[in-house]
Amino acid sequence: MATAQSAYEQKIEELDARIAQGESLSKQLSIGRVATALPGLLMVIAGFSEPQLPRLVWQFGLVLILAFLALASWQEVLRSQLDWSVQKRLFYRRMHARCHRRWDELAALPTEQAASDFANELSKDLDLFGDRSLFRWFSLAVTESGAKTIAHWMGNWKPFGEIAERQHAVGELKDQRAWRESFWDAALGFRGCDTSPERIAQWGTSPSFFEKRAWLKSITWIGPLIAIASLVGLLVSVLTKEPMIFNISFFAFLAGVAINLLLTVSIIGRIHDLFVQIGNANRELSSLKELVDLAQRLQPQAPLLERLRARFFAGDSPATESIESLQRRMRFAGIQRNPLLFIPYWFLQLILFWDARVLESLEGWKARHGSRIRGWIEGLGEIEALVSGAAVADEYPAWSYPQCSDVAVRDLHVKELGHPLIPDANRVLNDLEIAETKPLLLVTGSNMAGKSTLLRSLGINTVLGRLGSPVACSQWIGPNCQLASSIRVQDSLADGVSFFMAELKRLRAISDATREHHQGGQNRVSLVLLDEILQGTNSRERQIAVEQVLDQFVQLGALVVASTHDLELANCQGVAKAAQVVHFREFFETVDGKEQMRFDYKMRSGVTPTTNALKLLEMVGLAKKPGIPELR
Numbered sequence: 001m002a003t004a005q006s007a008y009e010q011k012i013e014e015l016d017a018r019i020a021q022g023e024s025l026s027k028q029l030s031i032g033r034v035a036t037a038l039p040g041l042l043m044v045i046a047g048f049s050e051p052q053l054p055r056l057v058w059q060f061g062l063v064l065i066l067a068f069l070a071l072a073s074w075q076e077v078l079r080s081q082l083d084w085s086v087q088k089r090l091f092y093r094r095m096h097a098r099c100h101r102r103w104d105e106l107a108a109l110p111t112e113q114a115a116s117d118f119a120n121e122l123s124k125d126l127d128l129f130g131d132r133s134l135f136r137w138f139s140l141a142v143t144e145s146g147a148k149t150i151a152h153w154m155g156n157w158k159p160f161g162e163i164a165e166r167q168h169a170v171g172e173l174k175d176q177r178a179w180r181e182s183f184w185d186a187a188l189g190f191r192g193c194d195t196s197p198e199r200i201a202q203w204g205t206s207p208s209f210f211e212k213r214a215w216l217k218s219i220t221w222i223g224p225l226i227a228i229a230s231l232v233g234l235l236v237s238v239l240t241k242e243p244m245i246f247n248i249s250f251f252a253f254l255a256g257v258a259i260n261l262l263l264t265v266s267i268i269g270r271i272h273d274l275f276v277q278i279g280n281a282n283r284e285l286s287s288l289k290e291l292v293d294l295a296q297r298l299q300p301q302a303p304l305l306e307r308l309r310a311r312f313f314a315g316d317s318p319a320t321e322s323i324e325s326l327q328r329r330m331r332f333a334g335i336q337r338n339p340l341l342f343i344p345y346w347f348l349q350l351i352l353f354w355d356a357r358v359l360e361s362l363e364g365w366k367a368r369h370g371s372r373i374r375g376w377i378e379g380l381g382e383i384e385a386l387v388s389g390a391a392v393a394d395e396y397p398a399w400s401y402p403q404c405s406d407v408a409v410r411d412l413h414v415k416e417l418g419h420p421l422i423p424d425a426n427r428v429l430n431d432l433e434i435a436e437t438k439p440l441l442l443v444t445g446s447n448m449a450g451k452s453t454l455l456r457s458l459g460i461n462t463v464l465g466r467l468g469s470p471v472a473c474s475q476w477i478g479p480n481c482q483l484a485s486s487i488r489v490q491d492s493l494a495d496g497v498s499f500f501m502a503e504l505k506r507l508r509a510i511s512d513a514t515r516e517h518h519q520g521g522q523n524r525v526s527l528v529l530l531d532e533i534l535q536g537t538n539s540r541e542r543q544i545a546v547e548q549v550l551d552q553f554v555q556l557g558a559l560v561v562a563s564t565h566d567l568e569l570a571n572c573q574g575v576a577k578a579a580q581v582v583h584f585r586e587f588f589e590t591v592d593g594k595e596q597m598r599f600d601y602k603m604r605s606g607v608t609p610t611t612n613a614l615k616l617l618e619m620v621g622l623a624k625k626p627g628i629p630e631l632r
Contacts, residue, residue, distance in 0.1 A: 015089040040064025114144040115151035125487040145381030166468025169302040173390035189287025204370030220356040227256030389469035399470035404480040412478035428601035445584035450601040451563035481527035518557040530562040583608035
């Protein structure tokens, strides 16, 4: 079986060829339309205006006009197919770009806005939301429900039993690439539409239009009853040849039409807004039905997928049958947009008040099925989240599913850990071992050597694992952790908060959360990630304060990973008894006569033996130069 990346490339090539062929055919059809329309029209005019010309002239002109209409219809269908192919190509180009972390080609999907409320301080630290973020890379959701599901799973701890169910479902969908591609194709139907599945669900649970307007519903029948009765009277008058009956019926008919016209002008806008919210039967509802049908056709083994599939069969009829019934009603609602049916639509509107009759039919459907729509949409949202994870699993078969437990034991074993948002070619892997006896990993090292990347790799893979997805390592065994971090704390001029005070507030929030998880009966391990904390004070006080902070987190049962430039911190008594010390280092090499600093980003045991601050000063031209006197 081809790899996911090569499958994406093959799809792009196929779509490129199909689009090129379609555009070429479209140009030929345009030429054919020009070649048939004008000559045909001229021949028909000439044939009827010049009697001496043979009848064959106007007949052939009529054939050309019919050919023009056929070519125009063909081209419209072709353009629709081309638009669809272009959308599919954009999707597979996006999939290919995400495999290579080409962030400039990963624009935010429209549904990403729905996840914005889930962003918090932790998101800033670990790049969970926004540009170049985990959500941007992971989410393939085209429904708001799917985006919210992914964001909710990312931000909320769950017992590992639930995460294991997600893993099982992701693993099953990973092996069904053809089904996933069909699911993505159906989901593309919602891009650029006037409505969304969520708006349809909102309509399904909203009060009926006539619920608080029972009087209006009765009034909408006055005009149609008068018009129908008057038409019967007109027929009777014709059969009986009674002028009086004809006159009365005719004026009654005009009165019925006038009532319908007045009501149409008064409420047609609100009725048509409801029609738009439900969607166009040929696009939005078709896409929804296709997605639901694919979900119903699953034959899952994973318990989570079985429960999701069961949602679409709850009630007195399967979801697809219910949506088909809604589609039939919506076809009647959409006839005013069909140019060929515009005149018949107004005839029905003036006689029967057609829009009100269609709305009654729709609200009858809503009374029977409306409460089920939200369950369908939420089920599709969860399937979208699992399909997103399955795509990751398919793209990275060497990545591993975390094996976690809800027991408060701080043993963490990770092999070949990498940062999932770094391109494959640049990702450096490291093994990690933290034991209950030494639950603090103190990471030392030079500037830019990889300390912060290690912290973020741990944090972002923890979040990725919550989604049921494999994570960027070959093995992950450890506790099912809550997550807290202090990596990118910022001051606030607007609130009058200094950097140091902002960091203290963050550390206090982490301490409160860790204490709650440890002492509140939850029995959870917190993974606390601290990057160069308490930099805003003098070195001696900072060392004492950091030692106290680290000791407090360790005593609260947290698994702590902290980076530092303070090499003496490892020798502090409170740190030494709980810490395993590792480091990253740099090396220098001469290239074209210039000394350049290099990093291998590999983690090693012990305190770093090297520093690079003074060397960096020298390399950028800020080191002290001979002959310049010292400041006194």
